[in-house]
Amino acid sequence: MLEITDLTLHYGAAQALKGISLTAQEGQITTVLGRNGVGKTSLMRAIVGRHPASGGKILWNGEEINKLSPPERAKRGIAYVPQGREIFPLLTVRENLEAAFATLPRGSRKVPDAVFELFPVLLQMMNRRGGDLSGGQQQQLAIGRAMVMQPRLLVLDEPTEGIQPSIIKDIGRAIEYLRDQFGMAVVLVEQYFDFARALADRFAVLDRGELVMSGTSADIDANEVELRRWLTV
Numbered sequence: 602m603l604e605i606t607d608l609t610l611h612y613g614a615a616q617a618l619k620g621i622s623l624t625a626q627e628g629q630i631t632t633v634l635g636r637n638g639v640g641k642t643s644l645m646r647a648i649v650g651r652h653p654a655s656g657g658k659i660l661w662n663g664e665e666i667n668k669l670s671p672p673e674r675a676k677r678g679i680a681y682v683p684q685g686r687e688i689f690p691l692l693t694v695r696e697n698l699e700a701a702f703a704t705l706p707r708g709s710r711k712v713p714d715a716v717f718e719l720f721p722v723l724l725q726m727m728n729r730r731g732g733d734l735s736g737g738q739q740q741q742l743a744i745g746r747a748m749v750m751q752p753r754l755l756v757l758d759e760p761t762e763g764i765q766p767s768i769i770k771d772i773g774r775a776i777e778y779l780r781d782q783f784g785m786a787v788v789l790v791e792q793y794f795d796f797a798r799a800l801a802d803r804f805a806v807l808d809r810g811e812l813v814m815s816g817t818s819a820d821i822d823a824n825e826v827e828l829r830r831w832l833t834v
């Protein structure tokens with residue numbers, strides 16, 4: 602379980618997170634919602650170690666991970682699919698997938714079959730360069746690359762951003778599969794309300810660096826009007 606308590610984060614003098622407390626359980630999708638610039642990406646960066654928290658605690662399965670580097674967190678089973686995907690454009694699809702081997706012990710360096718079952722297009726394009734893929738295919742590659750790490754916690758930052766509807770469906774199915782078949786804890790940043798509602802077991806809404814609302818999937822339906830208000834510019 603991921604347990605975040607009273608997390609604060611600064612960029613210089615500017616405070617981007619103001620005391621966030623949040624948990625994410627294995628076998629559940631926890632969705633983080635909110636408008637542009639409210640701190641969602643900052644929260645994800647703090648979880649995976651790309652930006653230091655200035656206060657508060659991040660526990661992963663009982664261990665405090667605040668001071669660990671991103672690779673040390675990856676070794677503990679935390680994988681990140683960042684906004685913008687960060688595919689290596691000049692490397693092939695195969696090389697992009699194998700780039701994730703670095704965090705694994707030698708004996709378990711294998712691309713899981715599930716990557717190609719969920720995203721068959723990657724198998725067809727194994728020898729193509731990452732930069733030649735469409736945005737949706739790159740997003741599938743980024744999720745596939747995270748799966749290679751065999752994570753227990755998968756952090757996804759706006760995987761539907763700029764992606765066509767048919768691929769959004771594939772990505773939604775893949776995220777559910779990772780929750781249900783592998784029992785991963787998934788933390789999903791999303792601005793696309795219907796996608797978030799379809800997937801979320803729990804949700805949290807951020808506004809200006811603060812957590813303003815949270816609850817279960819049942820609460821999403823019960824509070825749809827208020828929730829949509831937090832997402833409208």
Ligand SMILES: Nc1ncnc2c1ncn2[C@@H]1O[C@H](COP(=O)(O)OP(=O)(O)OP(=O)(O)O)[C@@H](O)[C@H]1O
Binds near residue numbers: 612615617640642
């Ligand atoms: N590297 C940075 N340096 C300074 N300020 C930053 C930096 N990154 C983000 N910020 C600021 O921190 C605040 C939170 O940004 P963040 O990217 O976490 O929001 P977000 O909710 O993820 O937005 P988006 O949906 O646009 O990605 C914003 O005011 C933003 O301008």
